[in-house]
Structure formats: C-alpha cells, structure tokens
Amino acid sequence: MPKRSLRSSMLARRSGLSCEQWRAASQRAQERLLGLELFQQARRVALYASLQNEIDTALLFAAAREAGKQVLYPQVCGELLVFHEVTALEQLNRGRFGILEPCPGGAGQEQTVPDLMVVPGVAFDLRGHRVGFGKGYYDRYLAGLRQLPLLVGLCHDFQLCDRVPAEGHDIRMHCLVTESRTVQVAVTDRFTRSDDHI
Numbered sequence: 001m002p003k004r005s006l007r008s009s010m011l012a013r014r015s016g017l018s019c020e021q022w023r024a025a026s027q028r029a030q031e032r033l034l035g036l037e038l039f040q041q042a043r044r045v046a047l048y049a050s051l052q053n054e055i056d057t058a059l060l061f062a063a064a065r066e067a068g069k070q071v072l073y074p075q076v077c078g079e080l081l082v083f084h085e086v087t088a089l090e091q092l093n094r095g096r097f098g099i100l101e102p103c104p105g106g107a108g109q110e111q112t113v114p115d116l117m118v119v120p121g122v123a124f125d126l127r128g129h130r131v132g133f134g135k136g137y138y139d140r141y142l143a144g145l146r147q148l149p150l151l152v153g154l155c156h157d158f159q160l161c162d163r164v165p166a167e168g169h170d171i172r173m174h175c176l177v178t179e180s181r182t183v184q185v186a187v188t189d190r191f192t193r194s195d196d197h198i
Helices: 003-015 019-034 037-041 058-066 104-108 137-143
Strands: 044-046 070-077 080-085 092-094 100-102 116-119 123-125 150-154 175-177 182-184
Touching (some): 003 123, 019 037, 019 175, 070 100
C-alpha cells in the first residue's frame, strides 16, 4: 500500500478510537515499556506529546522523573527538531503543528542527545520501519547524529503492519511496543550508524 493511502487509513482508524479505548491502550502500552530493561537502564529519555489518539506518554514521563532520569521533548525549529529537558509537563506549550513542545524560548538552550528515544508514528512494520506524518522531522534529526539512541516505536497494535513502504536510507526502530506485544527488531545500528543508513 502506498504511504499516502496507508497514512490516511491508519489516521482514520486512530481517530475512530473512543476515549476509553485510547486510555486503556495507552495505559497498557506504557506499562509494557516501563517493564523493559532498556527503559529502566536509560538515563536520558526522549518522549513525545501525544496528538490525535497517539499512545500517551504521561505515565512514562512521571515514571522517568521519579527514577531520576533526564526527560527530553522535541521542539520544531524551522525544518529541524531540537530536544530540550522538561521537568514538568506544564513547561510544554502548543507549537507550530498544535503539538505540545518546550517553550519556544528554549531554542537557545544547550541541546542534549537522548540515549533512548520513544518515537511516534502513523504505522510501523515488523522490521522496524516507520511511516510518520510525512514532514520528515524525526528522519532529519536522526540522520544528523553520529550515534543513534535506542529507538522505540510506541503505537497501537493495529498500527503494526507486516511491511510498510521503506527506502534504503530509512532508519529503523530497535524495538516496537504496543498495548499487547513487544517486538525486538534485529538491527545492526543500535548505537553506531551502519553503512546503509549514511
């Protein structure tokens, strides 16, 4: 299925979730991720603020802060994403696309690269490929790093496909987490970018 059709289909299905369905799936998916050693061992965790029935991350934020982890959120700056530390969710404000992000004044702060990044997406496949909203912000950010953080795709179970359209330069997730399963993806670029991603 072409990316545009897949994106439209998945967004429609996600929009059709009831508030109760969204809350229940978000709770279970976050609890599943919290139980993983890769999350427990991370010191700097990047999260996203959910939009349009994406799996929520508020529980991850609270647990990470309680465990003394540094928590980062993305801010859109022109065509790029920058990540800044957030110590309270009240520090997030509506940004360019209506997504909660660190205060615009934070653009001048020193940026921190996470060692684990929870990545949103419209669809993922079992090989770790991701289809986003089509703006390319996460792709550009990750392409600019010498060493990749551990990448976790967090989504509803129905957002996992056998295969999504992908190109050779696409950066794959290392792990996929839904409300009902965890998929470990065998990739070679957990911390160092492999040749096919350069």
